[in-house]
Amino acid sequence: APVRLEDYRPTDYLIDTVSLDVRLHPTATRILAELAIRPNPAGRAGAALELDGDELELVSVALDGGALAPGAYEASPSGLTLHAPPERAFRLSIETRVNPTANTKLMGLYRSSGVYCTQCEAEGFRRITYFLDRPDVMAVYTTRIEAEEAEAPVLLGNGDPVERGALPNGRHYAVWRDPHPKPCYLFALVGGKLGRVGGEIVTRSGRKVELGVYVEPGKESRAGYALDALVRSMRWDEQAFGCEYDLSVFNIVAVSDFNMGAMENKGLNIFNDKYVLASPETATDADYAAIEAIIAHEYFHNWTGNRITCRDWFQLCLKEGLTVFRDQEFSSDERSRPVKRIADVRALRAQQFAEDSGPLAHPVRPSVYREINNFYTATVYEKGAEVIRMLKTLIGPEAFKAGMDLYFHRCDGTAATIEDFLACFAEASGRDLSHFSLWYRQAGTPSVAVRTAYDAEDRTLRLDFAQSTPPTPGQTEKEPVVIPIRLGLVSAQGRGAPLKTADGRTLEDGLFVLDKTADSLTLIEVPADPVPSLLRGFSAPVRLEQELGPAELLTLFRRDEDPFNRWQAAQTYAMRLMVRAVEALRAQQPPEFDQGFAVALGELLAATDDHAFAAQVMALPSEADVARELGREIDPDAVLHARKALRSFVGQTAGDRLAQTYSRLETTGPYSPDAASAGRRSLRNAALDLLTAGDPGRGIPLAQAQFASADNMTDQIGALAILAQHPGPAREEALAAFGEHFAADPLVLDKWFGLQAAIPEAATLDRVRGLMRHPAFSLSNPNRTRALVGTFAMANLSQFHRADGAGYAFLADMVLQLDGSNPQLAARLLGAFRTWRSLEQGRRAQAETQLRRVAAKEGLSPDVSDIVTRSLA
Numbered sequence: 001a002p003v004r005l006e007d008y009r010p011t012d013y014l015i016d017t018v019s020l021d022v023r024l025h026p027t028a029t030r031i032l033a034e035l036a037i038r039p040n041p042a043g044r045a046g047a048a049l050e051l052d053g054d055e056l057e058l059v060s061v062a063l064d065g066g067a068l069a070p071g072a073y074e075a076s077p078s079g080l081t082l083h084a085p086p087e088r089a090f091r092l093s094i095e096t097r098v099n100p101t102a103n104t105k106l107m108g109l110y111r112s113s114g115v116y117c118t119q120c121e122a123e124g125f126r127r128i129t130y131f132l133d134r135p136d137v138m139a140v141y142t143t144r145i146e147a148e149e150a151e152a153p154v155l156l157g158n159g160d161p162v163e164r165g166a167l168p169n170g171r172h173y174a175v176w177r178d179p180h181p182k183p184c185y186l187f188a189l190v191g192g193k194l195g196r197v198g199g200e201i202v203t204r205s206g207r208k209v210e211l212g213v214y215v216e217p218g219k220e221s222r223a224g225y226a227l228d229a230l231v232r233s234m235r236w237d238e239q240a241f242g243c244e245y246d247l248s249v250f251n252i253v254a255v256s257d258f259n260m261g262a263m264e265n266k267g268l269n270i271f272n273d274k275y276v277l278a279s280p281e282t283a284t285d286a287d288y289a290a291i292e293a294i295i296a297h298e299y300f301h302n303w304t305g306n307r308i309t310c311r312d313w314f315q316l317c318l319k320e321g322l323t324v325f326r327d328q329e330f331s332s333d334e335r336s337r338p339v340k341r342i343a344d345v346r347a348l349r350a351q352q353f354a355e356d357s358g359p360l361a362h363p364v365r366p367s368v369y370r371e372i373n374n375f376y377t378a379t380v381y382e383k384g385a386e387v388i389r390m391l392k393t394l395i396g397p398e399a400f401k402a403g404m405d406l407y408f409h410r411c412d413g414t415a416a417t418i419e420d421f422l423a424c425f426a427e428a429s430g431r432d433l434s435h436f437s438l439w440y441r442q443a444g445t446p447s448v449a450v451r452t453a454y455d456a457e458d459r460t461l462r463l464d465f466a467q468s469t470p471p472t473p474g475q476t477e478k479e480p481v482v483i484p485i486r487l488g489l490v491s492a493q494g495r496g497a498p499l500k501t502a503d504g505r506t507l508e509d510g511l512f513v514l515d516k517t518a519d520s521l522t523l524i525e526v527p528a529d530p531v532p533s534l535l536r537g538f539s540a541p542v543r544l545e546q547e548l549g550p551a552e553l554l555t556l557f558r559r560d561e562d563p564f565n566r567w568q569a570a571q572t573y574a575m576r577l578m579v580r581a582v583e584a585l586r587a588q589q590p591p592e593f594d595q596g597f598a599v600a601l602g603e604l605l606a607a608t609d610d611h612a613f614a615a616q617v618m619a620l621p622s623e624a625d626v627a628r629e630l631g632r633e634i635d636p637d638a639v640l641h642a643r644k645a646l647r648s649f650v651g652q653t654a655g656d657r658l659a660q661t662y663s664r665l666e667t668t669g670p671y672s673p674d675a676a677s678a679g680r681r682s683l684r685n686a687a688l689d690l691l692t693a694g695d696p697g698r699g700i701p702l703a704q705a706q707f708a709s710a711d712n713m714t715d716q717i718g719a720l721a722i723l724a725q726h727p728g729p730a731r732e733e734a735l736a737a738f739g740e741h742f743a744a745d746p747l748v749l750d751k752w753f754g755l756q757a758a759i760p761e762a763a764t765l766d767r768v769r770g771l772m773r774h775p776a777f778s779l780s781n782p783n784r785t786r787a788l789v790g791t792f793a794m795a796n797l798s799q800f801h802r803a804d805g806a807g808y809a810f811l812a813d814m815v816l817q818l819d820g821s822n823p824q825l826a827a828r829l830l831g832a833f834r835t836w837r838s839l840e841q842g843r844r845a846q847a848e849t850q851l852r853r854v855a856a857k858e859g860l861s862p863d864v865s866d867i868v869t870r871s872l873a
């Protein structure tokens with residue numbers, strides 16, 4: 001049955017302390033839980049106590065040390081009920097048995113490459129012991145972990161270490177105590193053979209904290225960057241948000257089987273090793289940036305998520321949207337702010353806009369769910385972060401800071417709601433945020449249409465704005481939202497003009513707030529021919545429909561003081577060319593392009609010293625971007641060919657400039673992952689990529705040479721990715737060499753799997769099938785599966801959406817196969833169908849057939865069943 005926000009009520013019982021004794025064993029781990037329980041004054045007196053369970057085996061249960069009468073309770077794998085518990089505080093002792101080796105769902109206690117680890121968010125703790133498994137039940141935890149010392153020399157828990165020692169028969173134990181009350185989803189333990197790199201930090205108020213990053217033994221040399229990122233995160237959070245760490249130990253453990261990116265367990269973050277391990281030879285610049293961001297994200301959760309947690313899972317964005325905002329700010333401060341913004345907006349459009357326009361659309365704070373694991377989405381995370389960013393834009397940085405301080409002060413130690421959060425900002429700013437809060441409840445991406453009229457005589461510029469949001473599942477009627485639009489005027493001659501409104505004010509910070517269906521703004525004393533630069537910095541997560549001609553776009557591209565809009569102007573220009581090319585191709589005409597874009601690109605390459613920015617300009621909108629722009633009746637083959645044609649045209653037109661850029665940016669000296677060096681490499685690789693697209697005869701030998709001589713993964717895989725786009729022996733030789741060289745390095749092989757899965761050729765599906773038989777491939781490892789199957793389905797538009805439906809059938813097979821072992825992963829992959837209704841009708845029919853085939857399977861998991869049902873609705 002679906003869970004609804006409106007049905008929330010507090011629990012009838014509270015659990016104040018939890019004492020766990022976990023005896024690790026590969027197939028029969030025993031968990032003795034002692035729970036101090038009392039009636040909740042806010043609950044119903046005399047109610048039954050209903051503890052959650054999931055695939056649990058009950059060994060014994062006792063109340064205040066005494067056995068329970070058989071009729072007093074009822075136990076099943078999915079719950080333990082005490083019919084009439086005492087109407088006073090009492091102690092419940094529960095012993096359960098679980099099999100970590102057989103736990104392929106990777107929720108609860110499981111083993112990854114022999115290491116015992118846990119994942120409890122959202123509802124995994126109930127797979128360890130019976131509990132009130134919901135975030136508003138907060139307790140103080142003590143964990144004793146016992147294991148065979150040879151099997152698990154390292155034993156880690158939440159909080160501070162209290163005690164450890166040897167036991168007879170080669171066993172040993174460790175006790176950890178976490179003094180901070182927390183919900184059970186933040187519980188974690190780890191036991192295994194692990195290598196460690198350590199550090200130490202003294203917090204602002206003088207607390208000494210020992211830092212540890214634990215990895216597979218032998219991989220310690222790849223853990224240094226994660227540790228460095230952790231130290232920088234801790235410093236930054238003190239300075240930027242006044243948040244200080246609150247335990248004597250902070251540990252991070254990398255495991256190789258993990259459903260998501262990482263998990264913020266109190267004092268014991270557990271990571272997908274992909275987001276910890278890095279060396280120049282095995283990780284790309286993008287990997288380094290992702291490690292930095294995710295290390296920061298999980299650490300930042302210590303305040304936004306752990307100290308202040310969520311009342312219920314509908315409030316997930318309370319911690320996730322805010323923490324994404326915080327990690328984005330961190331990366332912006334550590335690297336280039338404009339480049340980070342461009343990258344984030346690219347990702348937002350690719351993931352969240354796609355989600356928001358299809359059958360899986362939901363509000364940032366959903367009001368109903370069947371399976372909470374399916375709501376760890378781009379909407380909750382990335383749009384959730386955009387909403388925070390808009391809040392800051394609307395009330396200003398000082399009021400935002402005051403609101404955050406108030407939130408930390410008032411809500412610390414509580415399980416809070418979005419209303420609690422917003423109340424702090426309303427109070428700090430003196431503003432009414434009730435209209436703004438609609439962003440949390442209303443799904444769909446708003447469109448803002450703008451018309452501009454310049455009156456040369458009066459020297460006034462009138463901007464007419466109109467907003468609308470398309471219907472989404474369950475929400476047919478939409479209301480206008482509060483849209484902060486940052487704007488400026490750019491003239492063909494040079495500097496931007498000041499923004500004076502008709503009533504004689506200057507528009508503060510260039511901010512116009514559109515909060516009605518339609519509104520207009522008149523600017524006075526506007527010099528001739530201004531080009532309005534709207535939605536600067538992407539000030540709201542909306543689609544902007546602004547009629548700008550090629551000359552105006554080029555003016556923005558060349559002169560806008562807002563770097564985001566310079567980049568956006570180039571993207572819009574390229575997008576137009578591709579959309580027109582798709583139309584031409586579908587009418588059996590050859591695509592034609594004007595020189596404007598390529599010429600401007602050449603100018604940029606000649607002049608810029610912001611390499612990372614230039615690389616972002618050169619990366620044309622993706623096939624999926626073009627498909628979204630088209631919106632309906634999409635023919636992915638036409639999109640592929642239109643994009644190829646433009647890349648080839650630009651590569652030819654700007655060929656010499658690209659070649660110069662490529663040779664000019666050659667680096668010497670040892671690899672460094674810093675943003676400036678990474679920027680150089682990204683521009684150099686982007687230049688080679690376009691050069692090769694325009695003239696393979698010129699580019700392929702360069703790519704081959706780079707592939708052979710590169711001393712770092714960024715340049716090596718960059719060259720390989722270019723070679724991969726051009727069929728022939730050069731490609732196959734390079735792929736074979738790479739596969740052999742990294743045969744023993746699973747994380748690098750993932751790049752190799754992914755690269756091949758993304759080749760936009762008809763033979764790719766067979767190649768993917770072949771790679772599934774590769775000795776290093778395994779469907780039981782989520783990283784391998786996502787690299788091969790996930791990349792094929794999510795990052796190879798033309799081949800997943802093959803006209804014959806074979807791509808869809810393949811994915812449906814994979815989903816059905818995986819659903820038995822890892823439903824969360826299966827449901828994620830099935831999300832690849834989320835755009836199916838916008839395809840041309842032949843493909844739409846093929847996709848529907850496969851979705852129906854999945855839906856018809858008996859015994860589907862709640863995870864897959866939820867996605868397939870919503871996809872077909």
Ligand code: ARG
Nearest residue numbers: 121122260262263264373376
């Ligand atoms: N809270 C984690 C993060 O944002 C994500 C964990 C999600 N896990 C899950 N099983 N849905 O980093």
Ligand code: ZN
Nearest residue numbers: 297301320323
């Ligand atoms: Zn998070």
